Amino acid sequence: MILKDIYPWQYDLWQRLREIRSRLPHALLLQGQPGIGKLKFANTLAQSLLCQQPDHAPCGSCQSCNWFLQNSHPDFRLLEPLDADSGAEEDATAPAKSGKKSQIGVDQVRELGDFLGLSSHRAGLRIVLLHPAETLNTASANALLKMLEEPPSGVLFLLVTHQAQRLLPTVRSRCNHIDMPLPARKAAEAWLAEQGIKQASQRLAYAGGAPLLALADDAMSAARLGELHAYLLLGAKMDPFAATALCVKDGVAEVLNRLQKWVYDVLSVLLTGQLRYHNELLQPLQGLVKQVDLNKLLDLQRSLNDARRLAQHPLNADLQLESLLIQYTQAFSTRS
Numbered sequence: 436m437i438l439k440d441i442y443p444w445q446y447d448l449w450q451r452l453r454e455i456r457s458r459l460p461h462a463l464l465l466q467g468q469p470g471i472g473k474l475k476f477a478n479t480l481a482q483s484l485l486c487q488q489p490d491h492a493p494c495g496s497c498q499s500c501n502w503f504l505q506n507s508h509p510d511f512r513l514l515e516p517l518d519a520d521s522g523a524e525e526d527a528t529a530p531a532k533s534g535k536k537s538q539i540g541v542d543q544v545r546e547l548g549d550f551l552g553l554s555s556h557r558a559g560l561r562i563v564l565l566h567p568a569e570t571l572n573t574a575s576a577n578a579l580l581k582m583l584e585e586p587p588s589g590v591l592f593l594l595v596t597h598q599a600q601r602l603l604p605t606v607r608s609r610c611n612h613i614d615m616p617l618p619a620r621k622a623a624e625a626w627l628a629e630q631g632i633k634q635a636s637q638r639l640a641y642a643g644g645a646p647l648l649a650l651a652d653d654a655m656s657a658a659r660l661g662e663l664h665a666y667l668l669l670g671a672k673m674d675p676f677a678a679t680a681l682c683v684k685d686g687v688a689e690v691l692n693r694l695q696k697w698v699y700d701v702l703s704v705l706l707t708g709q710l711r712y713h714n715e716l717l718q719p720l721q722g723l724v725k726q727v728d729l730n731k732l733l734d735l736q737r738s739l740n741d742a743r744r745l746a747q748h749p750l751n752a753d754l755q756l757e758s759l760l761i762q763y764t765q766a767f768s769t770r771s
């Protein structure tokens with residue numbers, strides 16, 4: 436059985452967990468940045484532990500695997516924020532479409548009580564997967580804590596989180612922590628190239644080294660990103676209204692993210708000569724920074740951070756972006 440369900444950068448970790456599969460602790464906290472495949476790993480681990488004939492990986496064909504793949508395994512529960520989009524695997528930064536803050540509610544956790552009280556379907560393991568665990572609120576985290584403090588035998592809790600620091604410390608301390616690996620840059624670039632991604636190196640840098648985020652940027656959006664960069668390179672001469680019209684299609688949260696990365700690199704080139712996200716644009720950025728008013732750019736960075744915090748409730752996306760992009764043009768002098 437090949438490990439088709441595990442990303443190559445997770446093989447070592449998979450192997451280590453496999454060696455201790457018969458004596459796993461009762462709660463594992465899988466932590467790491469978005470876009471590296473934590474949820475898929477946790478799912479595959481759960482499927483493998485429940486599989487009736489596991490080898491290196493879940494067999495994919497036993498009754499248990501069939502149940503699991505149809506989301507109907509009687510010994511498995513997945514807890515996610517109720518109003519989360521289903522495909523939102525690694526996308527913790529995107530606000531819920533409804534505008535409501537999505538949380539794992541206390542009722543969801545309490546309902547586990549019955550599940551944990553039952554004896555297991557096959558007199559084996561029962562598994563609860565919580566994702567993303569930082570969306571537990573105070574009430575649901577406390578309800579979970581009670582279960583973690585007196586864990587029923589034969590139950591494994593898998594908590595997956597992008598932001599472990601937002602978890603209740605008492606919950607954190609009841610779990611064994613596993614740092615999910617970020618792939619080495621070369622390996623991630625090779626993997627992206629295998630997925631048919633052109634300019635894998637650029638896309639990976641832009642995604643902060645997270646290959647699944649680089650993969651998720653669709654082609655349309657990537658093309659608009661190039662156009663946005665062409666606008667931003669105009670500095671004071673940029674038309675903020677045209678730039679807004681171009682990028683608003685990608686949603687406020689995404690545009691704010693792009694602008695934050697851009698301003699980060701402008702500051703970085705100015706102050707250190709290095710950059711992080713836009714490797715292919717070093718030369719034009721070196722030209723642009725000659726026109727920067729540092730204080731105004733730092734003000735803009737603060738405005739972007741504030742806007743990002745409020746991006747859950749964009750009342751008027753166009754106006755908000757326009758105002759930020761006007762502020763952007765004012766951070767540059769018109770001399771060139």
Ligand SMILES: [Zn+2]
Pocket residue numbers: 485486487488489493494495496497498499500501
């Ligand atoms: Zn199986």
